[in-house]
Amino acid sequence: MARIELKKVFKAYGDHPPVIRDVNLDIGTNEFCVFVGPSGCGKSTLLRMVAGLETINSGELRIGERVMNDVAPAQRGVAMVFQSYALFPHMTVYENMAFGLRLSKVDEASIQRRVGDAARILQLEPLLQRLPKALSGGQRQRVAIGRAIVRQPGVFLFDEPLSNLDAALRVQTRFEIAKIHRDFGKASTVYVTHDQVEAMTLADRIVLLNSGPAVARDGSVAQFGAPLELYHRPVNKFVAGFIGSPKMNFIDGTLQAATADLATVVLNTGETVQARVNASRLSAGAKVTLGLRPEDAEVGTASQHVLRTVQWQERLGESTYLYLDSGAPSDPCVVKAPGNSFARAGERVALSMPPQHLHLFDADGLALPRTIANEELSLSAPVQAPASPAFA
Numbered sequence: 001m002a003r004i005e006l007k008k009v010f011k012a013y014g015d016h017p018p019v020i021r022d023v024n025l026d027i028g029t030n031e032f033c034v035f036v037g038p039s040g041c042g043k044s045t046l047l048r049m050v051a052g053l054e055t056i057n058s059g060e061l062r063i064g065e066r067v068m069n070d071v072a073p074a075q076r077g078v079a080m081v082f083q084s085y086a087l088f089p090h091m092t093v094y095e096n097m098a099f100g101l102r103l104s105k106v107d108e109a110s111i112q113r114r115v116g117d118a119a120r121i122l123q124l125e126p127l128l129q130r131l132p133k134a135l136s137g138g139q140r141q142r143v144a145i146g147r148a149i150v151r152q153p154g155v156f157l158f159d160e161p162l163s164n165l166d167a168a169l170r171v172q173t174r175f176e177i178a179k180i181h182r183d184f185g186k187a188s189t190v191y192v193t194h195d196q197v198e199a200m201t202l203a204d205r206i207v208l209l210n211s212g213p214a215v216a217r218d219g220s221v222a223q224f225g226a227p228l229e230l231y232h233r234p235v236n237k238f239v240a241g242f243i244g245s246p247k248m249n250f251i252d253g254t255l256q257a258a259t260a261d262l263a264t265v266v267l268n269t270g271e272t273v274q275a276r277v278n279a280s281r282l283s284a285g286a287k288v289t290l291g292l293r294p295e296d297a298e299v300g301t302a303s304q305h306v307l308r309t310v311q312w313q314e315r316l317g318e319s320t321y322l323y324l325d326s327g328a329p330s331d332p333c334v335v336k337a338p339g340n341s342f343a344r345a346g347e348r349v350a351l352s353m354p355p356q357h358l359h360l361f362d363a364d365g366l367a368l369p370r371t372i373a374n375e376e377l378s379l380s381a382p383v384q385a386p387a388s389p390a391f392a
């Protein structure tokens with residue numbers, strides 16, 4: 001009913017470089033899909049093209065079975081929630097939520113029922129007669145979400161809906177959005193954020209868009225997949241560096257030898273390490289970059305380790321981030337250690353580099369396949385519980 005398909009969708013503003021380049025996506029009915037990427041990568045533009053608020057230069061957009069390129073926004077069966085709430089200031093909460101239904105000539109009894117149901121779900125019942133100026137930011141955003149719910153759309157579109165909320169309210173509203181999606185059995189959701197934690201926690205699948213001068217295919221899809229797939233099997237350095245916080249450490253070296261499941265690399269700092277990666281398509285002597293996530297790194301003399309000097313540390317309570325000399329002064333290697341860890345600047349420590357935790361990238365930044373099985377990465381387990389029955 002609300003499957004969304006994009007085929008070779010392209011967008012450029014005038015003579016400027018393309019903002020969206022040949023994007024192909026197939027977002028399933030009831031799927032929660034998150035567009036994520038750095039500022040300016042084109043995620044809002046892509047969402048607005050689905051909504052009908054931006055034209056599509058070329059390519060095809062389908063919602064359900066229907067080609068929507070030239071269909072007016074109101075006829076697309078989508079409801080959008082904006083970062084800025086976009087409420088009518090002179091209308092009460094009730095009137096704001098009822099407005100779209102009145103335009104669509106829904107009868108008053110149904111309007112009352114639908115607004116009442118949405119107000120109950122979003123705990124807005126005591127606020128229905130207030131004007132938006134008498135609401136907090138979080139309450140305003142709930143009204144905006146309520147206005148989308150009452151329309152019972154086939155597709156929900158969210159454009160950075162939590163950006164104006166404080167940290168605690170962001171977590172609470174994130175939970176509410178996930179619940180609404182789950183309770184609406186057949187609706188698909190497309191959600192834009194620059195926050196990779198929101199993307200990881202909400203998405204069935206993530207679309208990470210390329211961005212930045214180092215990426216030739218600006219505005220194209222870097223990777224489309226389940227959150228843990230992007231985390232454990234990023235297709236390139238850009239994805240590996242974007243997903244995960246603090247970001248993955250990159251350590252340059254040269255390939256010494258490769259079998260189908262083990263690569264031996266000599267780091268630029270001289271040590272030899274092995275990674276469970278298939279680098280057999282490369283020749284010995286090829287320039288490569290190792291990737292090691294801060295949470296996979298440990299200070300300790302595991303079977304494979306290198307000695308490093310502590311530069312500084314950040315103690316956060318539940319964890320301590322150690323910044324170690326990596327051989328490249330501007331780019332320390334970050335290790336996430338337990339909160340009770342303590343190390344002095346200048347101290348020499350052993351940085352363990354377990355072969356199963358190492359990623360490897362070729363000179364173009366493309367990932368070489370990790371040979372560790374999905375079961376070992378918990379990638380074969382279902383990420384989300386099945387949806388509950390539809391809200392009626």
Ligand SMILES: Nc1ncnc2c1ncn2[C@@H]1O[C@H](COP(=O)(O)OP(=O)(O)OP(=O)(O)O)[C@@H](O)[C@H]1O
Pocket residue numbers: 013016019037038039040041042043044045046194
């Ligand atoms: N009307 C316009 N005319 C020209 N360029 C535009 C227009 N609208 C957007 N752009 C450009 O398109 C690019 C993508 O913008 P978009 O708002 O989609 O990015 P975004 O990924 O959502 O960024 P952010 O996270 O900062 O909101 C940016 O470089 C922006 O300057």
